[in-house]
Amino acid sequence: METLSPIFIEKLLEALKNSILISSIVSLISIIISYIVSLLIVKYHSKNKNIILMFLTLPMLVPTFTHALGFISVWGRNGIVNNIFNSNINIYGFNGIILCLICYVLPISLIMFVDLLSSENPNPYRVAETLGIPKYSQFINIKLPYILKPTLFIMFTIFTMSITDYGIPMMIGGNTVTLTTMVYEQIVGRLNFANGSLIGLLLLIPSFIMFILGILVKKQNSFKYKIEEEQSSNLFLKILSSLIFIIIFVFISFPLISCTFISFIKRFPLDLSFTITHALRVIKEGY
Numbered sequence: 672m673e674t675l676s677p678i679f680i681e682k683l684l685e686a687l688k689n690s691i692l693i694s695s696i697v698s699l700i701s702i703i704i705s706y707i708v709s710l711l712i713v714k715y716h717s718k719n720k721n722i723i724l725m726f727l728t729l730p731m732l733v734p735t736f737t738h739a740l741g742f743i744s745v746w747g748r749n750g751i752v753n754n755i756f757n758s759n760i761n762i763y764g765f766n767g768i769i770l771c772l773i774c775y776v777l778p779i780s781l782i783m784f785v786d787l788l789s790s791e792n793p794n795p796y797r798v799a800e801t802l803g804i805p806k807y808s809q810f811i812n813i814k815l816p817y818i819l820k821p822t823l824f825i826m827f828t829i830f831t832m833s834i835t836d837y838g839i840p841m842m843i844g845g846n847t848v849t850l851t852t853m854v855y856e857q858i859v860g861r862l863n864f865a866n867g868s869l870i871g872l873l874l875l876i877p878s879f880i881m882f883i884l885g886i887l888v889k890k891q892n893s894f895k896y897k898i899e900e901e902q903s904s905n906l907f908l909k910i911l912s913s914l915i916f917i918i919i920f921v922f923i924s925f926p927l928i929s930c931t932f933i934s935f936i937k938r939f940p941l942d943l944s945f946t947i948t949h950a951l952r953v954i955k956e957g958y
Contacts, residue, residue, distance in 0.1 A: 693769055694830045744930055
């Protein structure tokens with residue numbers, strides 16, 4: 672019976688640690704940002720939430736390879752930022768994977784949180800305000816029980832998307848080993864389907880947990896409370912939230928926009944002259 676080599680086990684444990692750590696950080700940061708932004712959308716821009724969501728979720732329509740390529744074109748060693756500011760920003764490795772994955776998964780968590788918060792019954796909060804219950808008590812006793820299970824489901828959704836993504840770790844991971852890059856190495860590089868299948872089984876675990884949580888959340892939120900859309904009239908917070916939306920949109924979309932722009936550059940960053948040669952070659956030859 673063939674046994675796993677100590678080198679493979681050591682590398683597998685390192686990849687497992689990196690994958691879990693990266694996915695956990697991405698999930699936590701994405702949940703915090705998307706919850707705050709979703710709350711601002713529902714509270715201050717409910718009438719325009721569909722338009723805002725349309726712009727904020729555009730990046731989810733492209734594959735992760737494009738996200739990574741856009742990040743390289745903006746933040747890479749020869750990227751736009753380093754060339755303009757003569758800096759030495761290095762996005763390759765652990766931190767780069769986290770930043771790029773956040774840009775990839777943030778639109779999905781935004782959609783889920785906006786849907787969750789838009790369907791919440793406002794009457795308990797009105798009663799609490801009438802009774803003079805403090806805001807933090809309202810959050811702990813009303814808001815938290817309502818969003819707890821759905822938030823766990825969203826978190827595991829983001830976690831699963833992050834831990835199973837292959838494009839971003841492969842493009843900008845550098846020397847950081849993850850489970851998905853190990854699968855590629857074992858199956859494509861070494862033709863070791865047994866080891867690759869073992870790693871694939873590990874990647875199924877978060878999907879199974881997400882499935883169970885999805886069933887629990889569906890039972891809890893089988894009824895959605897439809898309310899007449901209201902929005903706060905606080906002008907300052909409206910403007911502030913609008914600025915936050917713009918910043919997030921620029922952050923997650925600029926790499927994709929730059930990637931599109933570079934496709935019409937003759938030889939970035941050496942020759943910045945405009946050309947459609949690349950597009951014509953792809954159309955004509957298919958690559």
